[in-house]
Amino acid sequence: MSGTHQVHGDQQPSGTQRGAQSGAQRGTHQATYLGMPAFPQAADASTRNTQLRANLRHATHTIRAKRATAVAELDDWSRLRAAGAAIKDRTLRHLDQYLEQLESAVTAAGGQVHWAADADEANRIVTELVRATGEREVVKVKSMATQEIGLNGALATAGITAYETDLAELIVQLGDDLPSHILVPAIHRNRGEIRDIFTEKMSQWGRPAPEGLTDAPADLAEAARLHLREKFLNAKVGISGANFMVAETGTLVVVESEGNGRMCLTLPETLISVVGIEKVVPTFQDLEVFLQLLPRSSTAERMNPYTSTWTGTTDADGPRTFHLVLLDNGRTDTLADTVGRQALRCIRCSACLNVCPVYERAGGHAYGSAYPGPIGAILTPQLRGTQSELDASLPYASSLCGACYEVCPVAIDIPEILVHLRERVVEGGPASVRGTRTVIKPAKGHAAERAAMRAARWALDHPRLLRTGQRLASRTRRFHPRRLPGPGRAWSDTRELPKVPEESFRDWWQRTRGGSGTGSRPEGRKKTT
Amino acid sequence: MTSRDPGTQDPGTQGLDSRALVMARVRRALADVPRAETPGEVPVERTYHRVHGDRTAARTVDLLAENLADYRALVHRADAPSSLPALIARLLGDRGATSVVVPPGLPDSWLSAVPDAVRRVPDTAELTPHDLDAVSSVVTGCAVAIAETGTVVLDAAPDQGRRRITLVPDHHICVIRVTDQVVDSVPEALERLDPARPLTWISGPSATSDIELDRVEGVHGPRTLEVILAGPESAGRS
Numbered sequence A: 001m002s003g004t005h006q007v008h009g010d011q012q013p014s015g016t017q018r019g020a021q022s023g024a025q026r027g028t029h030q031a032t033y034l035g036m037p038a039f040p041q042a043a044d045a046s047t048r049n050t051q052l053r054a055n056l057r058h059a060t061h062t063i064r065a066k067r068a069t070a071v072a073e074l075d076d077w078s079r080l081r082a083a084g085a086a087i088k089d090r091t092l093r094h095l096d097q098y099l100e101q102l103e104s105a106v107t108a109a110g111g112q113v114h115w116a117a118d119a120d121e122a123n124r125i126v127t128e129l130v131r132a133t134g135e136r137e138v139v140k141v142k143s144m145a146t147q148e149i150g151l152n153g154a155l156a157t158a159g160i161t162a163y164e165t166d167l168a169e170l171i172v173q174l175g176d177d178l179p180s181h182i183l184v185p186a187i188h189r190n191r192g193e194i195r196d197i198f199t200e201k202m203s204q205w206g207r208p209a210p211e212g213l214t215d216a217p218a219d220l221a222e223a224a225r226l227h228l229r230e231k232f233l234n235a236k237v238g239i240s241g242a243n244f245m246v247a248e249t250g251t252l253v254v255v256e257s258e259g260n261g262r263m264c265l266t267l268p269e270t271l272i273s274v275v276g277i278e279k280v281v282p283t284f285q286d287l288e289v290f291l292q293l294l295p296r297s298s299t300a301e302r303m304n305p306y307t308s309t310w311t312g313t314t315d316a317d318g319p320r321t322f323h324l325v326l327l328d329n330g331r332t333d334t335l336a337d338t339v340g341r342q343a344l345r346c347i348r349c350s351a352c353l354n355v356c357p358v359y360e361r362a363g364g365h366a367y368g369s370a371y372p373g374p375i376g377a378i379l380t381p382q383l384r385g386t387q388s389e390l391d392a393s394l395p396y397a398s399s400l401c402g403a404c405y406e407v408c409p410v411a412i413d414i415p416e417i418l419v420h421l422r423e424r425v426v427e428g429g430p431a432s433v434r435g436t437r438t439v440i441k442p443a444k445g446h447a448a449e450r451a452a453m454r455a456a457r458w459a460l461d462h463p464r465l466l467r468t469g470q471r472l473a474s475r476t477r478r479f480h481p482r483r484l485p486g487p488g489r490a491w492s493d494t495r496e497l498p499k500v501p502e503e504s505f506r507d508w509w510q511r512t513r514g515g516s517g518t519g520s521r522p523e524g525r526k527k528t529t
Numbered sequence B: 001m002t003s004r005d006p007g008t009q010d011p012g013t014q015g016l017d018s019r020a021l022v023m024a025r026v027r028r029a030l031a032d033v034p035r036a037e038t039p040g041e042v043p044v045e046r047t048y049h050r051v052h053g054d055r056t057a058a059r060t061v062d063l064l065a066e067n068l069a070d071y072r073a074l075v076h077r078a079d080a081p082s083s084l085p086a087l088i089a090r091l092l093g094d095r096g097a098t099s100v101v102v103p104p105g106l107p108d109s110w111l112s113a114v115p116d117a118v119r120r121v122p123d124t125a126e127l128t129p130h131d132l133d134a135v136s137s138v139v140t141g142c143a144v145a146i147a148e149t150g151t152v153v154l155d156a157a158p159d160q161g162r163r164r165i166t167l168v169p170d171h172h173i174c175v176i177r178v179t180d181q182v183v184d185s186v187p188e189a190l191e192r193l194d195p196a197r198p199l200t201w202i203s204g205p206s207a208t209s210d211i212e213l214d215r216v217e218g219v220h221g222p223r224t225l226e227v228i229l230a231g232p233e234s235a236g237r238s
Helices: A020-028 A039-046 A050-072 A077-093 A095-108 A119-133 A144-149 A151-157 A167-174 A191-205 A217-234 A260-266 A284-298 A331-336 A340-345 A351-355 A357-362 A373-383 A389-396 A403-407 A414-427 A444-461 A463-475 A486-493 A505-512 B018-029 B057-070 B083-095 B129-133 B186-192
Strands: A112-116 A137-140 A161-164 A237-240 A244-246 A251-256 A270-276 A306-311 A321-327 A429-433 A436-440 B074-078 B099-102 B119-122 B137-140 B144-146 B151-154 B171-177 B199-202 B207-211 B214-217 B224-230
Touching (some): A050 A284, A077 A095, A077 A284, A095 A112, A112 B018, A119 A144, A119 A151, A119 A237, A119 A270, A137 A217, A137 A260, A144 A270, A167 A191, A167 B207, A217 A260, A217 B129, A217 B207, A217 B214, A237 A260, A244 A284, A251 A284, A331 A340, A331 A429, A340 A373, A351 A373, A351 A403, A357 A373, A373 A403, A373 A414, A389 A414, A414 A429, A414 A444, A444 A463, A444 A486, B057 B074, B074 B083, B083 B171, B144 B186
Parallel strands (some): A137 A161, A137 A237, A270 A321, B099 B137, B171 B224
Antiparallel strands (some): A244 A251, A251 A306, A306 B199, A429 A436, B151 B199, B207 B214
16 A cells, blocks of 8 residues: 545555555545535535536436426326325335335345444444455445445445445545435536546556546446446445335345446345335335336436346345345434425435426535435435534525426425425424434524514504504605615525515505495405504 | 433333334334224325337337337347347357357257357356456347337346346347237236346446436446347247
8 A cells, every 4th residue: 555545636646556454544534424514505605616507507407308208208107106106105104014024025035134223323234244254345336325324434444445336426436525416426527527537536446547538428437337347346245225125025126227236236245235214115016106207207218227126135146145224314203204204205316406496506515415405405304303504404495496396206295395394493393303202492593583473473463553564664665774684684685675665555455445446345354454 | 222312212212122123213103193004095096007008019019129229229130930040140240259158048049050169158156257257248038028118127037047147248139039028018027027036127238327417328237238029930949
């Protein structure tokens, strides 16, 4: 090992030897979402990054149009969508039964099932399982669950190097970067940036990039193929997530495009899959709905290039040992919220990110978790709670335009949950935190808003006072500031204050009788005038 | 079990192992679900189509060919009697293949026209990933093919071999029997498949959309996928 790896792009001598120690060095330096600023601050910085905005705009607009075409091919899309939502609801309402059924089926098929209450426990289980094999290197299929728990960092601390094999995850890993999209974690990088990362960094992790690498996507894909080939062929341990787990049969499903998934799922001797407990579906037949909904929603394809399913272990074909780690990590807290529960239907297609005007401008990193975009804005504050400033700010990272709900293949009413979570942040109230029913305190930053709402309620309950106030406001309108003073300043930073009219509606009505001049007053208006 | 702050310890779950802890949390989270409710009582309406559109069998095979080609699979037809062996030999020849992996149950006639100079590599347990990486091509059958999506499904039956043999070599020739292996839709395919077997659904050669969400064919799986739609008489006598 000739020198350690630096985080921020320092040049390394090419041909650096790989080894367990270098892996640990690399890993412990890896980027993390911990300590990230609240969404408004993060977005304030990212929206000024014109390169990022151009990359995101290009990518999201490309996929948006393609998705619409792929969905339009199926005239029963809305029925598939309703069925997808219903199957997930059925599963969630009886999750205990389905998890038990899944566990017995996986065990009967030769797999071993482990349970992890939180991220630390899942990381510890996986680390121990890898250690038991005696291996110091693992190959990984792209997995949201392992991103969520920060598995690569935990493995690195234990001296185990995890190689990401999905092209976009590879770009992120080589660039000491964080994922910014569920489907395409390196969506914030354009082809030129990717070429530079490959040229500069591949040699530190294994086979260097070919001489004179161009920025043509086909050439970049070829460079990734060559770089990862030796890792696949030598791999003894593979780590994956899963898109679906079938309770009835114990079958796991991984949906992918590149073939890196197949490599990790079939060549190693040991396979460890870390999967959220909400990924279960009741029957093998239920896959007929999700295998139609998912590819068209995510990559806008009739079907993705490769889907692998496996049930336990198979003699002489694929891994001899299969471990399934079932992960809670806040999912049961989400399940306990009858409004927010529907977020657990999510099949991680990322259609909501691609249509979101806020995501398109702020980028994925601003959401401060593995789950960016609209789904992240409702999932992260439920999985992690709303205690931190960042997590409390996420339900506000939306204009509530509803485009996310419209494209969601399992009909998650994201705007409804956003408003629900805003209420929880401002008002506090009962919630489940790490399995315990607690009462959340109202967030500090919203004291002014609560005071304003209380004042408004009081004023609206006192019509005479309201009238006096309105008249006073009208008479003084020339002197009104354009921005609010004091705690209201932040609010008016990004908003126009409404203009106070010369005369209130009710005064106008009283004066003109609704403009008709007949003098007859509609019934029911008497007591308010 | 994770050590926690005593103040946030789940009530009544101290000392439980993680399985019991998670199950207890799930049950508590579902306090709103009536105890008597069964999963079947949560309605799931399967009013979606079983098949999209109404096609003749021949038209279904045409659609399969179109959709496979749309995702860059190379599609060939073997309709004439005994035409399949010659076609396979030609495809391997055009490719310049020097070796081919042979699943244990591949019909003998399929490779009968392939010159002896092309080394046959049997799919055995001793075959390492490195060995496979040195082989030019693989020829297999399939379990079922889906017209609407342009998908072939392998189930590791004897004419398809272990999953790895259709993954590591860079050239895959997959033969579909049009008389009994083509279905219209995903629901029809699932019905025919056995979940206990490892399944690989293949829709075109490997691809990625990871660079600017632009689709590029050919990453880790075989970069060339050739599909042969074989008529009933095409294989000749085994």
